[in-house]
Amino acid sequence: MNDIKADAFVDITDVVCPTTFAKAKVAMARLSEGQILEIRMKAGEPLQNVPRSFKEEGAQVIKVIENEDGTYTAFIKKAG
Amino acid sequence: MGVDLQQLKKGGLLKQVQKEFFSLRLHIVGGQLTFNQLQMIAQVSKDFGNGEIHLTARQGVEIPFIKLQDFETIKNKLAQVGLEPGACGPRVRTVTACQGCKICPNGLIETKEFSKKIDEKFFGRDLKCKFKISISGCLNNCLKAEENDLGIKGCMEPEWLQANCIFCGLCEAICPVDAIKINYENRDVIFNPQKCIKCGRCVTSCSSDAWKGREGYLLLFGGRNGNVITRGKQVVPVIYKEEKVLSVIEHTLKFIADYGNNEERFADILQRVGNSQLQKYLKEVLESE
Numbered sequence: 001m002n003d004i005k006a007d008a009f010v011d012i013t014d015v016v017c018p019t020t021f022a023k024a025k026v027a028m029a030r031l032s033e034g035q036i037l038e039i040r041m042k043a044g045e046p047l048q049n050v051p052r053s054f055k056e057e058g059a060q061v062i063k064v065i066e067n068e069d070g071t072y073t074a075f076i077k078k079a080g
Numbered sequence: 081m082g083v084d085l086q087q088l089k090k091g092g093l094l095k096q097v098q099k100e101f102f103s104l105r106l107h108i109v110g111g112q113l114t115f116n117q118l119q120m121i122a123q124v125s126k127d128f129g130n131g132e133i134h135l136t137a138r139q140g141v142e143i144p145f146i147k148l149q150d151f152e153t154i155k156n157k158l159a160q161v162g163l164e165p166g167a168c169g170p171r172v173r174t175v176t177a178c179q180g181c182k183i184c185p186n187g188l189i190e191t192k193e194f195s196k197k198i199d200e201k202f203f204g205r206d207l208k209c210k211f212k213i214s215i216s217g218c219l220n221n222c223l224k225a226e227e228n229d230l231g232i233k234g235c236m237e238p239e240w241l242q243a244n245c246i247f248c249g250l251c252e253a254i255c256p257v258d259a260i261k262i263n264y265e266n267r268d269v270i271f272n273p274q275k276c277i278k279c280g281r282c283v284t285s286c287s288s289d290a291w292k293g294r295e296g297y298l299l300l301f302g303g304r305n306g307n308v309i310t311r312g313k314q315v316v317p318v319i320y321k322e323e324k325v326l327s328v329i330e331h332t333l334k335f336i337a338d339y340g341n342n343e344e345r346f347a348d349i350l351q352r353v354g355n356s357q358l359q360k361y362l363k364e365v366l367e368s369e
Contacts (some may be wrong), residue, residue, distance in 0.1 A: 060246075
């Protein structure tokens with residue numbers, strides 16, 4: 001179950017590495033500290049690297065949900 | 081005057097199709113070069129070769145079209161920037177390495193200093209056959225451990241820290257072998273160490289510090305990639321200390337000296353006498369603290 005309220009949403013399933021993180025990062029840049037970004041991404045490389053790259057910037061992964069279409073949705077809280 | 085080609089080969093000079101020229105192989109460790117070294121390599125190629133430089137398949141550098149009579153002069157020039165000729169023939173060859181955890185976000189172990197240590201201890205040591213060592217900082221295996229006589233891969237043994245876990249589900253989603261199962265109702269994580277390949281992804285991805293990792297070295301023995309291709313095999317458990325890896329290499333070279341025939345490749349020795357023989361040979365090192 002998911003009861004997390006995101007402040008913004010970005011779909012990065014239409015781009016490939018390294019644009020996946022770049023696109024998500026641009027969306028995150030619009031948020032304030034402590035706000036939550038909801039990111040829809042493909043399994044595999046984006047799921048391996050995008051949450052980790054946000055971690056390196058001090059953000060925290062709050063929740064990861066597997067969708068029924070083979071994609072994942074990650075909720076990431078901006079550092080602060 | 082007769083020229084001893086074997087002796088030249090040992091000193092890094094490889095004969096070319098053009099009989100009057102040699103390709104000069106340099107001793108490079110882990111693919112690392114500095115600005116000054118690259119500049120000197122370029123200068124030597126311009127002044128003594130034909131201006132070409134070749135990057136070898138194992139992170140080496142060769143300067144082709146070198147004349148034997150210039151060898152001493154070139155050696156002195158290269159020494160000014162800490163470079164020396166490389167090795168060919170039946171001995172320990174260039175240690176290859178990726179940039180490791182100090183540069184690469186995927187890296188699990190340090191590789192630059194480690195490859196230098198291995199090189200200092202073993203490079204150029206005469207053996208009955210050639211012996212290639214590679215170090216990859218993680219299981220992405222960029223340096224192709226299984227193609228080397230001894231391939232080293234950095235790995236990570238994970239441990240779950242319940243107190244820090246926020247049950248976000250990321251580790252379960254990214255584990256490539258389904259070794260992690262989260263029970264959301266009981267707020268528990270079921271980790272299967274038998275399935276775990278020690279890739280460290282759970283540790284490096286977790287943003288809540290709920291996974292702690294212990295750096296390790298996964299060793300593959302007896303690989304080669306030539307006319308006959310053999311994949312290196314893991315014959316001993318993961319090692320957690322750098323010094324222990326060094327003594328395993330030392331004992332592996334002794335094993336080759338004891339069991340190998342002349343020019344017999346490590347892969348062939350293992351096939352002939354069996355991996356268990358090597359295991360027995362390394363037992364003492366592995367059990368010591």
